[in-house]
Amino acid sequence: AGPTSAELLNDAQSTGDVLTYGMGPWQQRFSPLDEINTDTVSKLVPAFAASLGGEKQRGQEAQPLVYDGTIYVTASYSRMFAFDARTGEKKWEYDARLPDAIMPCCDVVNRGAAIHGDKVIFATLDAHLVALNRETGKVVWNKKIGDYKAGYSATAAPLIVKDMVITGNSGGEFGIVGAVQARNVDTGELIWERPVIEGHMGTLNGQPNGITGKTNATWTGDLWKTGGGATWLGGTYDPGTNLVYFGTGNPAPWNSHLRPGDNLYTASTLAIDADTGVIKWHFQTTPHDGWDFDGVNEFIPFDATIKGKTRHLGAKADRNGYFYVLDRTNGKFISANKFVMETTWADGINPKTGRPNYTADGRPGAPEGAEKGKAVFASPSFLGGKNWMPMAYSQDTGLFYIPSNDWGMDIWNEPIAYKKGAAYLGAGFTIKPIAEDHIGALRAMDPKTGKIVWEYKNSAPLWGGVLTTHGNLVFTGTPEGYLKAFDAKTGKELWKFQTGSGVVGSPITWMQDGQQYVAVMSGWGGAVPLWGGEVAKTFKEISQGGMLWVFKLSH
Numbered sequence: 001a002g003p004t005s006a007e008l009l010n011d012a013q014s015t016g017d018v019l020t021y022g023m024g025p026w027q028q029r030f031s032p033l034d035e036i037n038t039d040t041v042s043k044l045v046p047a048f049a050a051s052l053g054g055e056k057q058r059g060q061e062a063q064p065l066v067y068d069g070t071i072y073v074t075a076s077y078s079r080m081f082a083f084d085a086r087t088g089e090k091k092w093e094y095d096a097r098l099p100d101a102i103m104p105c106c107d108v109v110n111r112g113a114a115i116h117g118d119k120v121i122f123a124t125l126d127a128h129l130v131a132l133n134r135e136t137g138k139v140v141w142n143k144k145i146g147d148y149k150a151g152y153s154a155t156a157a158p159l160i161v162k163d164m165v166i167t168g169n170s171g172g173e174f175g176i177v178g179a180v181q182a183r184n185v186d187t188g189e190l191i192w193e194r195p196v197i198e199g200h201m202g203t204l205n206g207q208p209n210g211i212t213g214k215t216n217a218t219w220t221g222d223l224w225k226t227g228g229g230a231t232w233l234g235g236t237y238d239p240g241t242n243l244v245y246f247g248t249g250n251p252a253p254w255n256s257h258l259r260p261g262d263n264l265y266t267a268s269t270l271a272i273d274a275d276t277g278v279i280k281w282h283f284q285t286t287p288h289d290g291w292d293f294d295g296v297n298e299f300i301p302f303d304a305t306i307k308g309k310t311r312h313l314g315a316k317a318d319r320n321g322y323f324y325v326l327d328r329t330n331g332k333f334i335s336a337n338k339f340v341m342e343t344t345w346a347d348g349i350n351p352k353t354g355r356p357n358y359t360a361d362g363r364p365g366a367p368e369g370a371e372k373g374k375a376v377f378a379s380p381s382f383l384g385g386k387n388w389m390p391m392a393y394s395q396d397t398g399l400f401y402i403p404s405n406d407w408g409m410d411i412w413n414e415p416i417a418y419k420k421g422a423a424y425l426g427a428g429f430t431i432k433p434i435a436e437d438h439i440g441a442l443r444a445m446d447p448k449t450g451k452i453v454w455e456y457k458n459s460a461p462l463w464g465g466v467l468t469t470h471g472n473l474v475f476t477g478t479p480e481g482y483l484k485a486f487d488a489k490t491g492k493e494l495w496k497f498q499t500g501s502g503v504v505g506s507p508i509t510w511m512q513d514g515q516q517y518v519a520v521m522s523g524w525g526g527a528v529p530l531w532g533g534e535v536a537k538t539f540k541e542i543s544q545g546g547m548l549w550v551f552k553l554s555h
């Protein structure tokens, strides 16, 4: 026994547990709970904390799950823990014992597990999907999803749809081929596979998937063969349309002069039929990307009344600095608005087509012979107006809460050739601050107007997920070590707690023994300390740590 696929679909409404990454198939990260609210949040205190071990302390990006008195968290270096949800006592720990030669681009992180029946399932940095018995932590099945020696890895939380476990892959910096796979949740056997680079096909129940059409039409020469487009952030699901929405990463290599064309389906949102893996529609946010603007960020379904009509929409705060609203049934472009201070690479999005208006000198130049090409200053930096950290949507305020960053980079291109298992960038960069007083900014975006309603500025880059509640609250963490709560309507900071290390995880809330709880992981890491360069000097050095923190109101 244990949660069924139907119960998972109800996760946004059920308050006694947290069964899915994103708290519901739409992943709005909105809870109907309100015991903790703008009036009471000042009384929020720790209930307990649990350690994630001493030696393997790195970025803790996971979102916890809660089921039947147990909290499940994934941790750095492909580990998983089960803790008693009342005491924090450890029930079991699983360690995937990774090979030395793994090649994650951006720290040894994991963003969370999926739960189904008697299993908890997560993806590992050596590109496996592992199902554990949720009572014992023992392996039930373990399947390879890619070859880690060719640069494949995996960091996202899997998605459960109709007794299938659906997963993407990582490795866009190594010339892997992005793909989405659906497997039988009980056995791990492959049901369908959908490569997302034009030219690659894939299978349905072991047979060619029947997708025909132009191969290689938007790529030059053979570059599609190692074209990147990693599906590294996983997907959301809309039961109404039976579509899973996966974003795709940057085309490989970064040096765009080697691959003239749009390079489909990189830097895009894909709507994929959950039963067959067929791509029903696509929308490319950055055609012919030259700045590492992965299009992987979560596409969040929401309904809104526009001009008196209920519209079935979806929104994405893209790495390229624009907030996109699409019709989620057919991918039709509705609007795109800037959510960061500046975008130097484009001076807007065409209101009819949704394509960017590229600026004349926004793209780094082509290398000449063995020389590197002309460097340009570009903003946002490649780490994005927003990166992987998930935004939240409040059904009360109708606002999206975006964990965003204002920063730029000097970027240039270099000659490069594909070599299996080696970095495949053909580019170099230096990230730079662009504002005196902040890099991070939590922004409340009205999806109907494209306007920012309020913002909270943070000295360090924001790198954690967001939670919003019916208590009119917005929670998010900071690299400075705080979990903070804000008024969802005004952005006023109402509460904070110092967790001892940077918070780059995604908070959750649930009801237990008649009280509302909040939990978040603490443990600094992810891409910023690895690639942030001089921006890391703009904020105080942060101590390493690795804890799960759990809070409730003191009475």
Ligand SMILES: O=C(O)c1cc(C(=O)O)c2c(n1)C(=O)C(=O)c1cc(C(=O)O)[nH]c1-2
Pocket: 061, 105, 106, 107, 109, 154, 155, 156, 169, 170, 171, 172, 173, 230, 232, 249, 250, 294, 382, 383, 387, 388, 525, 526, 527, 528
């Ligand atoms: O193209 C890819 O395959 C890929 C994978 C990942 C990842 O799996 O974490 C990141 C990125 N790209 C990336 O571009 C990026 O900025 C990034 C930040 C982080 C992080 O966890 O902080 N991961 C990744």
